[in-house]
Amino acid sequence: MLPLPNAPLGIIAAMPEEIEQLLEQLHQDPSMEMVSVGQRNYYVGSLWQQPCIVTLARIGKVAAATTVAALIHQFGVRAILFTGVAGGLGADLQIGDIVIAGSLMQHDVDASPLFPRHQIPMLNRSCFAPCPLLTEALMQASHNFIASTLESATAHTPVRRLPKVHLGLIVSGDQFISDKSARTALRAAIPDALAVEMEGGAIAQVCYEYDIPFAVMRTISDAADEDAPGSFSDFLNHVAGVYSYGVVHHFIRASL
Ligand code: SAH
Numbered sequence: 001m002l003p004l005p006n007a008p009l010g011i012i013a014a015m016p017e018e019i020e021q022l023l024e025q026l027h028q029d030p031s032m033e034m035v036s037v038g039q040r041n042y043y044v045g046s047l048w049q050q051p052c053i054v055t056l057a058r059i060g061k062v063a064a065a066t067t068v069a070a071l072i073h074q075f076g077v078r079a080i081l082f083t084g085v086a087g088g089l090g091a092d093l094q095i096g097d098i099v100i101a102g103s104l105m106q107h108d109v110d111a112s113p114l115f116p117r118h119q120i121p122m123l124n125r126s127c128f129a130p131c132p133l134l135t136e137a138l139m140q141a142s143h144n145f146i147a148s149t150l151e152s153a154t155a156h157t158p159v160r161r162l163p164k165v166h167l168g169l170i171v172s173g174d175q176f177i178s179d180k181s182a183r184t185a186l187r188a189a190i191p192d193a194l195a196v197e198m199e200g201g202a203i204a205q206v207c208y209e210y211d212i213p214f215a216v217m218r219t220i221s222d223a224a225d226e227d228a229p230g231s232f233s234d235f236l237n238h239v240a241g242v243y244s245y246g247v248v249h250h251f252i253r254a255s256l
Pocket of ligand 1: 014015038053058059084085088156175176196197198199221223225228232
């Protein structure tokens with residue numbers, strides 16, 4: 001099924017805190033309806049006059065892949081946007097920075113020696129590229145969010161540093177990386193990786209196979225080390241949802 005031009009944008013996150021505010025906004029659309037498929041709730045309506053479907057995929061690659069497949073098959077989305085948090089791997093990344101995927105990989109795929117490490121068996125590739133136009137729009141939306149919301153909110157208060165926006169490789173796997181040895185091994189195996197999470201690479205694979213444009217935005221919640229469980233939950237409650245909402249708001253408003 002080819003998506004129609006006015007088909008909805010699918011917006012996915014892994015954890016409820018990441019889409020709470022977007023769902024509140026969507027509930028302001030009186031024609032919004034909820035459709036349940038495969039133990040997921042799909043909220044179908046309009047966000048800032050754009051047809052959208054917002055859903056919680058839950059954590060991990062299988063959860064993300066099945067949710068994307070449902071968005072494509074059942075709802076005919078024209079594009080997919082993923083928003084959430086990730087562990088920082090790149091040297092100049094700090095908690096609160098935004099990483100937009102320039103490419104994605106699944107760091108836990110290893111069918112060697114049958115196929116090279118990280119290559120998806122029988123697909124002949126290990127890296128997936130998001131849609132350049134959506135990615136550029138997401139970069140712009142992130143900069144606009146920081147400039148309009150965070151800069152003005154901190155204008156009279158000294159802050160250590162405003163968040164930076166990075167574009168680069170995001171790696172995904174079914175592991176929460178929270179110790180130094182796992183972090184070091186990941187950085188050694190994939191030196192270019194900027195951030196690690198648990199869904200993006202799976203979404204990228206499904207979108208590649210179905211030829212659906214997609215983009216991925218992640219806010220850095222932890223440094224994928226021993227402090228990750230603590231800094232992660234604080235961050236999730238206080239910052240992640242605000243960033244997701246702010247960036248998606250700018251993204252959708254700009255595409256009107
Ligand atoms: N403690 C959490 C577990 C969340 S798993 C809970 O109880 O619910 C981590 C989620 O955040 C995943 O959706 C993943 O994509 C992202 N993430 C953030 N930091 C990560 C890290 N260091 N390693 C892997 N995934 C991370």
